Amino acid sequence: MIIGLIDSGIGGFSILRATQKALPHHMYVYLADQANFPYSQRSTKNLIELAKEHARVLIEKHNCSLIVLACNTLSVAALAAVRTAFPDTRFIGTVPPVNVAAKSLGNDANILVLSSERTAKSEYLQQLLENLSGPNWEILGSTDLVEAIEAGDAAKVKQVLTAIRDSYPKITFSGIVLGCTHFPLVANEMQETWPDAELFSPSDGVVKQLKQISPVEPTEQLSSTPLFLTTPDYSSSLQLEKRYHATL
């Protein structure tokens, strides 16, 4: 099966890494919409248009039969719309793993949900949390953090994480939910910032759904390396490929 993944930049690498590891028998096409990064600053209408156009290219030009929105922001804005627009293609969205965190840490926990600004403000996240009223949830959206990770600026990542931690002087978090696919790429830095907190990454949920839809077929051949595409022209990108291998 040929599986497409879409993110605004390199964030979806965290999803690709997990899916490739769990289901290495598939072929993966990774699209980084770098021309429209960051997604958090775009309207829902615009994100729906972008998601539809990217899905069309992945389906028509690259024969993808399943597409992962490897981006929380795009999933919140456009998952329902692409499912309606392309009824013959399977779509999987990326959800902040708040359920897993609540179950694992219990009702007395302080849990920080870190995401893009758009996801932080979304009704979708509010609704997810309404059903999980036990723990104390704090929600923070940071475009600065997304941009620092995309730019590979380690000093800025550290500075933004420290500022976030210091903005909650009275709360000790036992869990951090990574509600943006860029964030697992700096998991080590996060763990250094909150040494006592457990991190919850969105990739586990995607892998679980993918396994349900497409169980591993041992007779299939191992896939070649993923194809990396970038916008505006959907050209293949050696730079992205190199960056992906450098983050492994």
Ligand code: DGL
């Ligand atoms: N990786 C995207 C996400 O999961 C980044 C958001 C953005 O581009 O603003 O939300």
